[in-house]
Amino acid sequence: METNILDIPHVEFIAQLVRHLVSVPPSHFQSPKRGSVALILRLVLPNDDSPFPSIDLTSHAQLKTPASLVQTLSVFLANPLLASAKAQTLFIQRARYPGDPWSGHIGFPGGKRDPDDASDQATAERETLEELGVDLTNSSDFIYLGRLDDTRLYSLFNPLQMVASSSVFLQVCKDTPDMAISDEVASAHWVDFDHILQAVAQPTRPFSRTSRTIPVNIASRLFPAYRSTRPMWYRLFERVVGNVYYTVLPLKYTLQNSIVRATDHTASKESWCGTMSFSSDTELYLWGLSLSMLSSLVDLSLPVKPHLVHRAYVSVASPWPQMEPHLWADVNYLMNLAHGILWSPYRRKPWYVKVQQGPQGRTVGNNDDFFRTHFHVLRIVFPLSCLFKAAVIGYLSKLAISGTLKLAKLLLAKLSEHPHISLLNSI
Numbered sequence: 001m002e003t004n005i006l007d008i009p010h011v012e013f014i015a016q017l018v019r020h021l022v023s024v025p026p027s028h029f030q031s032p033k034r035g036s037v038a039l040i041l042r043l044v045l046p047n048d049d050s051p052f053p054s055i056d057l058t059s060h061a062q063l064k065t066p067a068s069l070v071q072t073l074s075v076f077l078a079n080p081l082l083a084s085a086k087a088q089t090l091f092i093q094r095a096r097y098p099g100d101p102w103s104g105h106i107g108f109p110g111g112k113r114d115p116d117d118a119s120d121q122a123t124a125e126r127e128t129l130e131e132l133g134v135d136l137t138n139s140s141d142f143i144y145l146g147r148l149d150d151t152r153l154y155s156l157f158n159p160l161q162m163v164a165s166s167s168v169f170l171q172v173c174k175d176t177p178d179m180a181i182s183d184e185v186a187s188a189h190w191v192d193f194d195h196i197l198q199a200v201a202q203p204t205r206p207f208s209r210t211s212r213t214i215p216v217n218i219a220s221r222l223f224p225a226y227r228s229t230r231p232m233w234y235r236l237f238e239r240v241v242g243n244v245y246y247t248v249l250p251l252k253y254t255l256q257n258s259i260v261r262a263t264d265h266t267a268s269k270e271s272w273c274g275t276m277s278f279s280s281d282t283e284l285y286l287w288g289l290s291l292s293m294l295s296s297l298v299d300l301s302l303p304v305k306p307h308l309v310h311r312a313y314v315s316v317a318s319p320w321p322q323m324e325p326h327l328w329a330d331v332n333y334l335m336n337l338a339h340g341i342l343w344s345p346y347r348r349k350p351w352y353v354k355v356q357q358g359p360q361g362r363t364v365g366n367n368d369d370f371f372r373t374h375f376h377v378l379r380i381v382f383p384l385s386c387l388f389k390a391a392v393i394g395y396l397s398k399l400a401i402s403g404t405l406k407l408a409k410l411l412l413a414k415l416s417e418h419p420h421i422s423l424l425n426s427i
Helices: 010-023 058-063 066-077 120-132 193-201 218-222 232-241 288-301 329-342 370-417 419-426
Strands: 034-044 086-094 110-112 142-147 151-154 160-171 185-192 213-217 243-252 258-260 269-271 274-276 283-287 355-358 361-364
Touching (some): 010 034, 010 066, 010 086, 010 142, 010 160, 010 288, 034 120, 066 142, 110 120, 120 142, 120 160, 120 185, 160 288, 185 243, 193 243, 193 288, 213 218, 283 288, 288 370
Parallel strands (some): 034 160
Antiparallel strands (some): 034 086, 086 185, 142 160, 185 258, 269 274, 355 361
C-alpha cells in the first residue's frame, strides 16, 4: 500500500536525513578542481507567534562525535513545538555576467575551493558568507549535519571537468539572520519542502504533459568554436543529432520568503542551451548538477521505503536526459529501461553502498552518480543505435537498388516487344 509522502511531518524527513548522513559514508573523488556548495535547511512554524524550541549543544560541543550529533538533534526535533513545522531549502539564482555559461542558473550558495580552505565544509561556509552574508559557523544559528556524495561534473561526452561537494546545514534558531547578497547573486529563495516532495509523490514521464525540460544543443556543446560561423557540416550534425533534453524540477516560491537584488530576474539569456529563462514570477527551474545534489538529499531523507511512495518513482532528478524523440526514440526507450533498473532507489544510497577494493585498500561509499551512470549507458546504447540505423539504411538501399534494376530490366523487355521498337532495331 502506497504512503502519501505529503502527509508525513517534515521533522521526520530531517531526522532521517541526520541519521543517514552520519551512518552512510559519502563518496569522495580526487580532483585538482574542486568546488563546494551549502544546502541549508530551516524549520518554519505555522504561526509566527509560536515559541521556537532551543537546542542544547553542550554534549555535542564536548564530544563532537556522530553519535552526539544524532542524539542532540533527535532531542531537538522530537520537541512537540516542531511537530507541525515546515521544512524549507535555500536556493539562489546567480547573477548574469557576459561569457559566464552558468549565469542566471538556479543552485546553492558555493564556489571553487581555495588553497587556504581547510576542507570542503570550510569552502561552503566561506562562499556562503561571501555571497549571502550568512555565517554558517555560528553554532547558535546553524549546525553542520554532514556531507552528501561528491558530484562529478562532465561536459557533454567529454572527460571530468571538476568535482563538487555538498555540505548540509540546519538552521536551529527561529529567525534567519539577515542576508546581504553580493553582486554574484541575483536573488535568494526559501522553498517549501512540499514542492520538492511533489516530484516524489507524482513522478513525471518523459515528454508527458507535466514534464519540464531544458533543451541543450549538442552541436554547440561539442563544437563551441563553430557556434557563430555554423559551417555546413555543423548544420548537418545539428540537424541529425538534435538536442538533449534535461529534466527540470519547477519549484514554487513566494516573494515573502525571497530576497531579490536584481531587477531582471525573469530575463532570458543566450547560451549553449538557447534562449532560456531559469525563473519566473512564481517558479524556479532547477536542473543539472544542482538537481542531482537535491536528489541525493531527498534520497537520504525519505522516512519510508521507496516502493511505498509511488510505483513509478525513481528519483527527483529522473528521468535521464532524453534525445530527440522522433530521431532517437530507440535510444530513449533503452535509456529509460536501463534507468529504471540501474538507477532504481534500491541501487542507490542509503539502500545500496558500493564497496571497492583498490591498490590503496578498501573504499566504501563511492557510488556512481546520476550523470556518470547515464554517460556509461549512453556510450553503449548510442553507438548501437547508430549501427542499427546504418544497417537498416544499407539494407533498404540494397532493396531499392535491386528493385530499380529489376524494374529497368522489365521495362526494357516490354519495350523490346513493342512493334515500333522491333522495326527500329531491324533498320
